[in-house]
Amino acid sequence: METKEVFDTVAYRYDFMNDIMSLGAHRYWKEVLIDFLSPREDTHILDVAGGTGDVARRFLNRIKGNGFATVSDPNEYMIEEGKKNHRFKSKIEWVVAPAEDLPFTDNTFDAYLVSFGVRNFSDIKRSLKEAYRVLKPGGKFFCLEFSKVENKTVSSIYNMYSSIIPVIGKVIVGDEEPYKYLTKTIDEFPSQKEFKEIIESTEFTDVNYKNIFNGIVAIHFATKAVNAE
Numbered sequence: 282m283e284t285k286e287v288f289d290t291v292a293y294r295y296d297f298m299n300d301i302m303s304l305g306a307h308r309y310w311k312e313v314l315i316d317f318l319s320p321r322e323d324t325h326i327l328d329v330a331g332g333t334g335d336v337a338r339r340f341l342n343r344i345k346g347n348g349f350a351t352v353s354d355p356n357e358y359m360i361e362e363g364k365k366n367h368r369f370k371s372k373i374e375w376v377v378a379p380a381e382d383l384p385f386t387d388n389t390f391d392a393y394l395v396s397f398g399v400r401n402f403s404d405i406k407r408s409l410k411e412a413y414r415v416l417k418p419g420g421k422f423f424c425l426e427f428s429k430v431e432n433k434t435v436s437s438i439y440n441m442y443s444s445i446i447p448v449i450g451k452v453i454v455g456d457e458e459p460y461k462y463l464t465k466t467i468d469e470f471p472s473q474k475e476f477k478e479i480i481e482s483t484e485f486t487d488v489n490y491k492n493i494f495n496g497i498v499a500i501h502f503a504t505k506a507v508n509a510e
């Protein structure tokens with residue numbers, strides 16, 4: 282199943298399924314992401330692979346509707362689903378675009394966020410280059426993604442749960458394929474240490490990550506130097 286087809290299929294129930302599949306935990310993980318961002322009232326974020334705009338709305342909620350969010354995603358169905366939610370409507374700009382080819386001028390955003398999107402990118406290095414280009418000097422990169430669990434016991438419980446995810450998908454949306462894709466992309470994605478090295482191989486500085494829930498997810502962060510060209 283192709284990435285686009287996966288999100289075409291799940292778009293209409295995407296937010297609901299996120300709650301079911303993560304047992305509500307995605308809400309907490311995204312709030313931690315916003316803690317890391319620590320936004321100010323004039324912050325302008327780019328939420329890449331933003332889907333239905335869940336992260337963008339959490340960001341706007343944190344600063345009481347101040348600031349501004351640009352949500353970009355190549356899947357128009359996900360974006361159309363996001364537009365149905367009118368919360369902070371005037372503070373969100375929606376753009377259909379892939380992470381590998383962002384239609385924004387250089388040095389535009391205070392922060393670049395990507396939540397559960399990077400493992401879908403067709404070219405991660407090119408996307409990181411684009412992230413760097415569109416950030417202002419001093420701008421911050423944040424990536425929330427499923428990662429590798431560090432404790433063996435937690436890992437075996439988590440693996441057991443992952444194996445029933447496609448079954449839950451079949452029961453709720455009538456199709457297990459998108460959820461097989463989900464678990465496959467999680468398995469194939471680099472470990473937190475490997476992904477840190479990939480980010481370090483770009484022009485970003487101050488690269489690091491923080492595990493949450495023993496590495497079920499991790500937040501990677503990096504900075505575009507203040508004196509960057």
Ligand SMILES: C[S@@+](CC[C@H](N)C(=O)[O-])C[C@H]1O[C@@H](n2cnc3c(N)ncnc32)[C@H](O)[C@@H]1O
Binds near residue numbers: 284380403
């Ligand atoms: C799991 S959803 C995440 C949505 C949202 N960020 C969240 O955390 O709820 C993954 C998103 O990645 C998008 N996507 C797939 N390929 C992409 C690419 N090459 N560039 C940017 N986004 C992509 C999909 O369309 C989908 O909306």
